[in-house]
Amino acid sequence: MTIPFELPQEDRKLSPVTGYTRAHWEAVADGLLGAAWRWATPRGALLDLPGAPSVSGVRSDGLEGYARTLLAAAFRVAGADGKDPHGWLDRYAEGLAAGTATPGRDDAESWPLILDHHVQGQPMVESASVALGLTLTRRWLWDRLDDGVRERTESWLRGALTHTPAPNNWYLFPFTVASFLEAVGRGDAATARARERALGLMETWYRGDGWYADGDGRSFDHYNGWALHLYPMLHAHLSGDAELLARFGPRLREHLEGFSLLFAGDGAPVHFGRSLTYRFAATAAVGVGALTGHTPLSPGASRRLASGSLRYFLDRGAVTDQGLLSLGWHGPHAATLQNYSGPASPYWASKGFVALLAPEDHPLWTATEEAAPSEGPDRVLALPAPGLLVQSTGADGIVRLHNHGSDQIPPHAGEAASQEDAHYSRHAYSTHTGPTSLTNVPDNHLAVEVGGARSVRRRILPLGAGHGDGWGWAASWHRPVFPSGAPMVPGLRVESVTVARGRHELRVHRVVGAPPGAHVSLTGWATDALASELTGLHGWAERDAVRAPQGTAYEPWVRVPRLTAPVEGTGVFAALATLGGTAAEAAPADAVTEVTYADGELRVTWTDGPTTVITFTPVSVRCE
Known part of the structure; x- marks a missing residue:
């Protein structure tokens, strides 16, 4: 199917299977961002994408649009060492100032407050995307904000530290907020508590073979890659925490031994578990493994998996004629969704763009594509x-x-x-x-x-x-x-x-x-x-x-x-x-x-x- 934004020419020499290069990933990020921003509020604090609201309501969905697209923009700009030809970060800076001015107020721009997970708790999820986006773009966004916006942003984010997460991967959201606040010199006992609490839970949830349970039960699905491995590994990598890398890195490597087999020859991830509308976010663990070196895959095989999955969805109608990611799998599909799925939910697919943190000269982008693990013998x-x-x-x-x-x-x-x-x-x-x-x-x-x-x-x-x-x-x-x-x-x-x-x-x-x-x-x-x-x-x-x-x-x-x-x-x-x-x-x-x-x-x-x-x-x- 045709997507409504332009992609570079395929490179079948470097990428003989998918034809995709790093430039394709940048172009897809820019295309998705440009389409989503057409639905922004006047100052850009909320991206109210068209569609039926989630159970959390329209305002929370608008914050979701801001936060999840910020992730794509952050990976895009940080991976380019600050080059921002489309001026994405200026838009997010203005939206941040507007959204945090009067949190909780019912007006055109204000963000909802972060509350307990059972009380309209979705903003806690989005706080992690905001915090991670600010961490990645600190030099070009956070450091250029005025003191008042920084104070208001910290105050809003701290709601994630003082309210109760859902009893699963949600504990990594205040962890990610704490990681950011400590990185910018705003850490204290509350951030240390949130960080240590999440790390302690991760040890109880780790079950072996590179897999974490998503909480105290036996829930194993794609959240392993796009949450339970992603957040701790990015924290350890970005903060230079060698001790945590030594703990979590080998687990990611072992996870990828088996997980890398769960992608078909045509690039499709296995259709299993909840939140499948996040689509190519399933490759987030592959990208983090390649970025940090904690992977059993060669660079060419890693890119084959990531680009194969990205192209799989683009070729099958995941992007609407408006340039937006639809709620579904190939195209729209209601049975794939959960009640927390709103118009901007699919943009957790932005986590797949973590691969862009590997610069142009990284082997992930310069090595020739190799076969995916599932393309070999049975x-x-x-x-x-x-x-x-x-x-x-x-x-x-x-x-x-x-x-x-x-x-x-x-x-x-x-x-x-x-x-x-x-x-x-x-x-x-x-x-x-x-x-x-x-x-x-x-x-x-x-x-x-x-x-x-x-x-x-x-x-x-x-x-x-x-x-x-x-x-x-x-x-x-x-x-x-x-x-x-x-x-x-x-x-x-x-x-x-x-x-x-x-x-x-x-x-x-x-x-x-x-x-x-x-x-x-x-x-x-x-x-x-x-x-x-x-x-x-x-x-x-x-x-x-x-x-x-x-x-x-x-x-x-x-x-x-x-x-x-x-x-x-x-x-x-x-x-x-x-x-x-x-x-x-x-x-x-x-x-x-x-x-x-x-x-x-x-x-x-x-x-x-x-x-x-x-x-x-x-x-x-x-x-x-």
Whole structure:
């Protein structure tokens, strides 16, 4: 699709895959900024982009427009060592003066106050973008402000230090505010407290394999890259804190070992978790790794991932004909959003421009593009800490993420069905498909049906994960939860195992404690454009396909393959799922020669020789 601003000519010698160079990144930043500023208030304190307001209201959304575009401008100007040909920083300086003049007042320019997260708390999120933007551009913006504006800005920012964040990555927002205030000589006990509090929480949230939980539960998603790694690493890098770099740098490197595999051959990030409208912000960790040197990727591979993701969205309609980032994935897509998503929310994509902090002569921009990790041979990678299994196939560039550990439910919360979240509850996600909406049949889902009520998967408890040569597995269990009004079934549980080999996914589920008259159903990948096959190997009785007319973020209308069977007491069910390729390639006759289940042991013999052996109580998986 055509974007409404001009880009430089492609350079297929330096960037043989994407054609994008550093100049393209600067041009995209300038184009997005120019379009957004057409909707600024007279003095530029608020950018009131067109669209329906978020739950936080129009004024908060306007601050969001200012703060998130400031990030893009800051990365753009700081990366150019202060060169600001479009005069972006003059506009943000005027907006800062106007917004902080009378905070909380209901007029054309005043910013909302920073309050507790449960009391219109969104301004706390934006305070971090303001603080980081001021940190990056200190020499050309902050240092040139008059004393009165600096005092008022500090006073407004301190609201983030004295109010309560949400119990997750939000604690990094006052951390970032504190980092800025200390950098400009305005630190005190409150800034030290906010900084140490966040650093302490980061240690409790770190679970291994380079992954942090987003809070005290088991929420693992793109917030790892664009928040939990980004803010501490930028603080350590910009402040020159060698001790923190030594702590957080190796974790970022380990994170990128697995996370870099979650980008398809066409540049798409895996469609998983909340806030997906931030789009190419998913490459923020890649950019920070390249900038600081804490990355396992070569410079050419890092740029391939970053530029590939940027181009993926630009080519597929993420930018409207007005030059604005839309609320959605490719184009507008309501089911991708959360209630906190407002017209300016997509501009957290600005975090992807962190790569511009690497100057023109940095290897990130001078090295020749190399293949992305998913573009090589087929790979399977188990990440036991977050309970994720990554599967990529080089022939079609598709990456699949099998979720056996991320559920976004805090430890203190219940498992009410009303909280079902399609971006976490499904068993699998990919770079080429999205989850179906909550009003349509769920894709990649194992449901127990009792009295006509279909269960949902909420809290996910991992049972292990591992990988060998060309294969891998992950397992979990969950307690089926039924919609409001349906009875809970004591003792009912589902244990699930995914084994990935090549393009094939062996999906095994053991249902325990099913009451008389219960049924079980399993669905596969939701798509009408790609081949999606789901074939029963053991326990299944019927096979059909269900339509999901609301579609996904990728397609306006999709089919979902489905298997069904009756179940009572304990039942073991095995199926083979595939995405991509052709229906013939997906047929089990071509992949599996024998399936047996006896004495609590399921044995699946593959056509190319090995046998996968799965046992329960406890769950174990081995290859013979």
